[in-house]
Amino acid sequence: xxxxxxxxxxxxxxxxxxxxxxxxxxxxxxxxxxxxxxxxxxxxxxxxxxxxxxxxxxxxxxxxxxxxxxxxxxxxxxxxxxxxxxxxxxxxxxxxxxxxxxxxxxxxxxxxxxxxxxxxxxxxxxxxxxxxxxxxxxxxxxxxxxxxxxxxxxxxxxxxxxxxxxxxxxxxxxxxxxxxxxxxxxxxxxxxxxxxxxxxxxxxxxxxxxxxxxxxxxxxxxxxxxxxxxxxxxxxxxxxxxxxxxxxxxxxxxxxxxxxxxxxxxxxxxxxxxxxxxxxxxxxxxxxxxxxxxxxxxxxxxxxx
Amino acid sequence: xxxxxxxxxxxxxxxxxxxxxxxxxxxxxxxxxxxxxxxxxxxxxxxxxxxxxxxxxxxxxxxxxxxxxxxxxxxxxxxxxxxxxxxxxxxxxxxxxxxxxxxxxxxxxxxxxxxxxxxxxxxxxxxxxxxxxxxxxxxxxxxxxxxxxxxxxxxxxxxxxxxxxxxxxxxxxxxxxxxxxxxxxxxxxxxxxxxxxxxxxxxxxxxxxxxxxxxxxxxxxxxxxxxxxxxxxxxxxxxxxxxxxxxxxxxxxxxxxxxxxxxxxxxxxxxxxxxxxxxxxxxxxxxxxxxxxxxxxxx
Numbered sequence: 001x002x003x004x005x006x007x008x009x010x011x012x013x014x015x016x017x018x019x020x021x022x023x024x025x026x027x028x029x030x031x032x033x034x035x036x037x038x039x040x041x042x043x044x045x046x047x048x049x050x051x052x053x054x055x056x057x058x059x060x061x062x063x064x065x066x067x068x069x070x071x072x073x074x075x076x077x078x079x080x081x082x083x084x085x086x087x088x089x090x091x092x093x094x095x096x097x098x099x100x101x102x103x104x105x106x107x108x109x110x111x112x113x114x115x116x117x118x119x120x121x122x123x124x125x126x127x128x129x130x131x132x133x134x135x136x137x138x139x140x141x142x143x144x145x146x147x148x149x150x151x152x153x154x155x156x157x158x159x160x161x162x163x164x165x166x167x168x169x170x171x172x173x174x175x176x177x178x179x180x181x182x183x184x185x186x187x188x189x190x191x192x193x194x195x196x197x198x199x200x201x202x203x204x205x206x207x208x209x210x211x212x213x214x215x216x217x218x219x220x221x222x223x224x225x226x227x228x229x230x231x232x233x234x235x236x237x238x239x240x241x242x243x244x245x246x247x248x249x250x251x252x253x254x255x256x257x258x259x260x261x262x263x264x265x266x267x268x269x270x271x272x273x274x275x276x277x278x279x280x281x282x283x284x285x286x287x288x289x290x291x292x293x294x295x296x297x298x299x300x301x302x303x304x305x
Numbered sequence: 306x307x308x309x310x311x312x313x314x315x316x317x318x319x320x321x322x323x324x325x326x327x328x329x330x331x332x333x334x335x336x337x338x339x340x341x342x343x344x345x346x347x348x349x350x351x352x353x354x355x356x357x358x359x360x361x362x363x364x365x366x367x368x369x370x371x372x373x374x375x376x377x378x379x380x381x382x383x384x385x386x387x388x389x390x391x392x393x394x395x396x397x398x399x400x401x402x403x404x405x406x407x408x409x410x411x412x413x414x415x416x417x418x419x420x421x422x423x424x425x426x427x428x429x430x431x432x433x434x435x436x437x438x439x440x441x442x443x444x445x446x447x448x449x450x451x452x453x454x455x456x457x458x459x460x461x462x463x464x465x466x467x468x469x470x471x472x473x474x475x476x477x478x479x480x481x482x483x484x485x486x487x488x489x490x491x492x493x494x495x496x497x498x499x500x501x502x503x504x505x506x507x508x509x510x511x512x513x514x515x516x517x518x519x520x521x522x523x524x525x526x527x528x529x530x531x532x533x534x535x536x537x538x539x540x541x542x543x544x545x546x547x548x549x550x551x552x553x554x555x556x557x558x559x560x561x562x563x564x565x566x567x568x569x570x571x572x573x574x575x576x577x578x579x580x581x582x583x584x585x586x587x588x589x590x591x592x593x594x595x596x597x598x599x600x601x602x603x604x
Contacts, residue, residue: 042474142556
């Protein structure tokens with residue numbers, strides 16, 4: 001089913017002309033359900049969060065009744081002075097700078113190997129590598145939490161020597177869990193893109209005596225760049241939004257605090273409850289995520305053109 | 306491996322010219338070694354979970370962790386089913402409902418919208434598409450707290466709907482559907498249906514959805530996994546255990562292990578059972594989603 005490489009047919013004139021006048025009803029029918037839900041659960045929440053982040057709670061005296069009043073950028077001033085928030089941002093940034101390239105590098109390598117004639121038993125390997133993606137982040141973290149624990153782990157020889165749950169290593173133990181879950185997913189996306197490349201493209205290179213490694217480097221990787229961009233953006237989003245894995249690790253180790261990642265901080269701030277400050281954290285985090293993803297998209301697109 | 310080495314030297318050289326340099330034994334062995342190491346890395350944790358789920362509490366501590374002791378899998382499942390009136394299976398059912406029904410409806414709505422964006426020219430089309438693309442870049446996790454604020458305004462937190470309704474929106478699904486519809490639903494076919502007197506909506510449901518099936522399966526699976534794995538939204542919305550999806554339930558149990566040690570066995574058997582539906586979904590639908598997945602990555 002390689003329909004994806006079929007020639008995109010440009011819309012014939014008559015479709016366009018009819019589309020504007022006669023098909024308005026159909027377009028409205030097709031778009032309305034999604035548009036309503038998208039407005040209710042994407043757009044309105046964003047505005048509510050922005051609104052809430054501009055409020056502040058005032059009390060009359062220490063035990064007085066709290067009232068919400070408009071506070072302007074008071075909450076944002078707090079966000080920018082909050083060391084724990086910026087420490088958590090720096091932590092996930094460091095995490096992402098190391099984890100994302102390793103994960104995508106291995107995913108690309110495995111996709112290329114699966115696509116090369118070097119490997120037998122492709123079906124088995126494809127399923128084996130993809131299987132962890134069926135494990136939700138929370139469950140994966142619970143599982144690896146057991147594997148890391150000194151007394152329960154099957155690898156006691158290793159875990160009695162190295163403290164995977166200590167303050168020095170726990171971030172990278174979490175990185176390993178995320179990598180374990182998502183390599184296969186990213187590999188499948190890149191691999192599907194590789195399968196869609198017409199094999200005639202390799203023939204000239206083969207006649208010239210190019211090795212598989214050379215074909216991979218000079219033909220395959222440039223052609224799957226869009227897939228790599230897509231996986232990078234999803235990975236960046238995922239890194240900044242880390243929550244489930246560190247949340248689970250909190251019950252295995254005290255090294256993970258309630259301000260360990262931005263989302264953990266948002267959750268603990270909201271349950272204090274200081275909803276207005278939590279809303280401001282959310283808005284700043286969403287903007288950072290959006291800006292970073294958008295930048296990667298624009299930079300890499302320019303390069304690819 | 307199949308190239309004849311002794312008799313037909315001539316045909317070998319032809320094959321060689323066609324296939325380029327034969328890959329050396331060295332690079333093939335290297336490739337297989339990488340595959341073997343990765344297989345070990347990916348499968349050992351799942352294997353451990355499976356083995357651990359078959360043990361009773363004393364074997365769990367005393368026996369070899371990566372191999373079976375007495376096979377108590379069914380006893381463990383029975384324990385899980387009787388613990389707190391089978392709360393775990395209520396959670397599994399909730400997850401199936403949240404993810405199954407949610408993903409099915411989300412797929413339908415996303416496909417309709419993507420199709421309309423691909424096949425009809427109308428004013429504001431690109432604006433709508435760009436807003437939806439922006440939605441792809443705003444992660445669902447970032448929306449959890451804002452959604453909580455919205456639902457608490459209308460007093461609807463801690464309800465089934467507070468987790469179910471937001472999961473019906475899949476901006477990435479719209480993006481995939483649009484790309485797929487523009488390349489795999491020929492305008493000529495839509496036009497032919499029109500000439501035959503078929504209405505736009507009927508054409509969509511009878512002709513176009515068939516052509517878009519690989520994309521729809523992909524969108525369904527994406528959304529199913531997203532909802533199944535969703536953790537922040539239920540964590541922030543739900544107080545009532547009866548409404549929990551399985552991920553949140555197991556998380557809560559796992560955080561109680563230090564106070565109630567015997568719950569650990571239930572967490573392990575529960576974790577194993579909770580990944581089975583996704584594995585079945587992937588295996589059953591793989592011939593569809595593999596062809597659909599490449600679509601989003603190609604353009």
